[in-house]
Amino acid sequence: MQNINIELLKSYGLKATPQRIDILNTIEKLGHANIDEIYEIVKKSNPTISLATVYKNITALVEKALLKEVALNNFKSKYEIIKDRxxxxxxxxxxxxxxxxxxxxxxxxxxxxxxxxxxxxxxxxxxxxxxxxxxx
Amino acid sequence: MQNINIELLKSYGLKATPQRIDILNTIEKLGHANIDEIYEIVKKSNPTISLATVYKNITALVEKALLKEVALNNFKSKYEIIKDRxxxxxxxxxxxxxxxxxxxxxxxxxxxxxxxxxxxxxxxxxxxxxxxxxxx
DNA sequence: TTGCTACAAATAAAAATTATTAATTAGGAG
DNA sequence: CTCCTAATTAATAATTTTTATTTGTAGCAA
Incomplete structure (x- = not known):
């Protein structure tokens, strides 16, 4: 398992699907990203992915407390991997x-x-x- | 001019329409309110107001720095009258x-x-x- | 193999927001 | 006070954003 995010997903009881790994990798690389940014980038390595899948997975990851929403004034919410305060x-x-x-x-x-x-x-x-x- | 919000609007170069006064009064009374809450309450005193009007005015008031958006995780943004930190x-x-x-x-x-x-x-x-x- | 489960893609649907247009109104000029 | 004009509104319509549903597929278990 080269990718740490695979372990991360499994440790949270989630299947490590390519889509989820891509999403996590993207957020990790950017630090913070909103739905559209994630979608645009993930589409490159996974051209058939649908926007709904991104939404659904982000929601799932937030529920599992693996991701954190960052609500912003005037901008769409961004998401980040939960780490130190x-x-x-x-x-x-x-x-x-x-x-x-x-x-x-x-x-x-x-x-x-x-x-x-x-x-x-x-x-x-x-x-x-x-x-x-x-x-x- | 009994209502302080009329003066407030004028001092910001905005016309003091009943709709705006109602919106400001509502936010003032609640302290914080989101679009739907504002709409529901303002509708009582102004039954013909449209939701789009509320959106447009909130946007205008935020632009004029009379209102402040409070973006919230998991909830719709609320708005408040700008005052002390x-x-x-x-x-x-x-x-x-x-x-x-x-x-x-x-x-x-x-x-x-x-x-x-x-x-x-x-x-x-x-x-x-x-x-x-x-x-x- | 067969049936079950989890998942995703594609779509459809719903909800939220913004734009357009014609009618109305606030506020100033006279 | 009355009239005029630009600003504003209601009423859509259109768009964008988000969520739900349907259908198909892969992988696992019996």
């Missing part, structure tokens, strides 16, 4: 998403914030909107 | 959004994070996902 720098011009390490300080402050408001904290999402260096 | 507690079960005061500490940490990454910081969005007290 991080924050997103989102360019208001081109929509590019860049990950940055999320420090524990922010994490703790967020948990405090939740506790103070009688809210059962599960997950944090810190999105920073601005202009990226290439668009500046 | 705050964070959102988002219930994963019912989708309810609650505002909480955002402390300066988090704000500063986010700006630092941006600067460290050569990113021109504009705006922060801290969304905390979890379970609200009524769903717990």
């Amino acid at each position: 991080h924050s997103h720098l989102i360019c208001k011009v081109c929509g590019k998403v860049t990950d940055v390490e999320l420090n524990n300080e922010i994490l703790l402050l967020s948990e405090q914030l939740s506790n103070n408001n009688n809210f059962n904290y599960k997950d944090i999402e810190l999105n920073i909107y601005g202009i990226c260096s290439s668009c500046a | 705050h964070s959102h507690l988002i219930c994963k079960v019912c989708g309810k959004v609650t505002d909480v005061e955002l402390n300066n500490e988090i704000l500063l940490l986010s700006e630092q994070l941006s600067n460290n990454n050569n990113f021109n910081y504009k705006d922060i969005e801290l969304n905390i996902y979890g379970i609200c007290s009524s769903c717990a």
Whole structure:
């Protein structure tokens, strides 16, 4: 098994179909991708794949908590492989998403914030909107 | 002019139509609302309004920076009147959004994070996902 | 082999959003 | 106050996005 994503899929109880492997590889390569980006790229190696399959698999992978949706203002949701907590720098011009390490300080402050408001904290999402260096 | 939102609209160079006033009043009352919620409520006081009108006005108000989109994972985007920086507690079960005061500490940490990454910081969005007290 | 299951492709259907057009209205000029 | 004009709206229509259904196929188990 050369491809780590095959193991990943199986460890989550999912069959490692070529389509799913392609989808995961694509997201992994891009870091973040929305449905259309994934579809366009996967089509190259798998020309008969249908858009519905991408939707269905993305949904399945999100349900299995293998992928995470990143809802964005003004852009279509992107998806990323779940890994360490991080924050997103989102360019208001081109929509590019860049990950940055999320420090524990922010994490703790967020948990405090939740506790103070009688809210059962599960997950944090810190999105920073601005202009990226290439668009500046 | 009893209604503050009329002045608000004019100060942004928009005509204060009953539809817009209704939409703003609704969002103000609810704090956060998605397109459908707004439509359903505005329809009561304005039964002939069309859904397309709500879409168009929401888009216009967002463009004029009078409203802010709040993109949510798994739920349709909600809209809020732009005011002081705050964070959102988002219930994963019912989708309810609650505002909480955002402390300066988090704000500063986010700006630092941006600067460290050569990113021109504009705006922060801290969304905390979890379970609200009524769903717990 | 035969039957069952999981899966995908292709389609169809539904839901959400945006565009068009003709009629109406808000707000300013006189 | 009344009239005029540009902005706005309702009512579609059209498009886009997302989800569901149908059909076929591959692989496994008995």
